[in-house]
Amino acid sequence: MTPQEECDRDSALSRRRLVQGLAVCAGATVAAASGALAQNGPAAPPTTITTPPRDFGPNGAPTTYFWDPDIIAVDPSFNDLAQPNTAIKRLYTGLLWAEGPAWSAQGRYLLWSDIPNNRQMRWTEDDGRVSVFRTPSNNSNGNSFDFQGRQLSCEHLTRRVTRYEHDGTATVLADSYNGKKLNSPNDVVAHPDGSYWFTDPPYGGQLYEGEPDVAGGPSNAGGKLNPRIGQPAGFTPGKRELPTNCYRIDPSGRIDLVVTEEQVPDPNGLCFSPDFKKLYIASTGKGPGDTGPGGKGEIFVADVGTDNKLSNFKRFSDCMVDGVKCGPDGLRCDVQGNLWASSNAGRAVGYSGVTVWTPEGKLIGRIRLPEVCGNVCFGGPKRNRLFMAASQSLYAVYTATQGAGPG
Structure with missing residues (x-):
């Protein structure tokens, strides 16, 4: 065999090995994808989401995929909302329970709550710096910004909704209804008419995220917990007195009951559709002191009338995905009207993160995170970045759409 013939043979063998290697890789990829699509139940711990295991830490290798492997198009229409060539990034970790992300368009920073640590955190867009924004925060949970750029916060410890004015003062918007103290306001959204709508479940009535009731109260029936421990002198603990309702704060200051516990038990996250004609409300699990079911x-939706009355209540979704309960918490709509909901799938690895639904209630996409996700919001200079407050960390990913409404 001549040298030229040997060279041609070696070249052919190299090409054959390359093709065979690519075929094996492609087959493995297809098999993995098929397995993921065919999955009918939760992955058993300690299974990781991606293979090989993905390091979300600041020193972890960047994703090398054109489409992030943890952004899943359940329906092809999601490809118009998901942004290619961008990766999910963990921006910060070291929290106890991250909640209530809200974007300040004027300040170009993200604000969120670290409830058990009794503080609010801030991530600045220009340099990515994270700092403590407000401490103590009265165990604040949900945050938002109104149409005037003022911060709104739901406080567990003080059982109230507070607005921070431009001059630095704080205004208590609501702390009671019909003479009875609120439970623990959870999430709040602004309406163009100047009103604020908020949910009032009982989750702040526990040691970890606020304070238990006084002895004999629903969340401290046995009276063995001391709600004064760790609080400043003169602190007066409260007692659960109201059902888990939703309220509207009128621009005049009047507080109206808009959703009863019978309609949506344990209401949590809420948001308006882009045209403010629909209100979405997440109904989460049984809270401390609940005596009912x-x-x-689940997620509910209702029509918003010109008189601010709600009608046509219905269940929007049971949040079951592949037989797994992806419990909703925080909600946000994009400008197309799609609903982005945080997902708490508990121990079902690979199902916590974000679920995305059309206005008709069809699941079209998922974002998988290695932690339970509590709440989401759109932000960034173009409002096209989804921020996700998830357990001990803050995550973000760019999208091909924009968030609707302020905050």
């Missing part, structure tokens, strides 16, 4: 991890 409690929420079942």
Whole structure:
């Protein structure tokens, strides 16, 4: 065999090995994808989401995929909302329970709550720096910004909704209804008419996220917990007195009951559709002191009338995905009207993160995170970045759409 013939043979063998290697890789990829699509139940711990295991830490290798492997198009229409060539990034970790992300368009920073640590955190867009924004925060949970750029916060410890004015003062918007103290306001959204709508479940009535009731109260029936421990002198603990309702704060200051516990038990996250003609409300699990059945991890929707009355209540979704309950918490709509909901799938690895639904209630996409996700919001200079407050960390990913409404 001549040298030229040997060279041609070696070249052919190299090409054959390359093709065979690519075929094996492609087959493995297809098999993995088929397995993921065919999965009918939760992955058993300690299974990781991606293979090989993905390091979300600041020193972890960047994703090398054109489409992030943890952004899943359940329906092809999601490809128009998901942004290619961008990766999910963990921006910060070291929290106890991250909640209530809200974007300040004027300040170009993200604000969120670290409830058990009794503080609010801030991530600045220009340099990615994270700092403590407000401490103590009265165990604040949900945050938002109104149409005037003022911060709104739901406080567990003080059982109230607070607005921070431009001059630095704080205004208590609501702390009671019909003379009875609120439970623990959870999430709040602004309406163009100047009103604020908020949910009032009982989750702040526990040691970890606020304070238990006084002895004999629903969340401290045995009286063995001391709600004064760790609080400043003169602190007066409260007692659960109201059902888990939703309220509207009128621009005049009047507080109206808009959703009863019978309609949506244990209401949590809420948001308006882009045209403010629909209100979405997440109904989460049974809370401390609940005597009824409690929420079942569902999302409800109702029509908003010109008189601010709600009608046509219906279940929007039971949040079951592949037989797994992806319990909703925080909610946000994009400008197309799609609903982005945080997902708490408990121990079902690979199902916590975000679920995305059309206005008709069809699941079209998922974002998988290695932690339970509590709440989401759109932000960034173009409002096209989804921020996800998830357990001990803050995550973000760019999208091909924009969030609707402020905050």
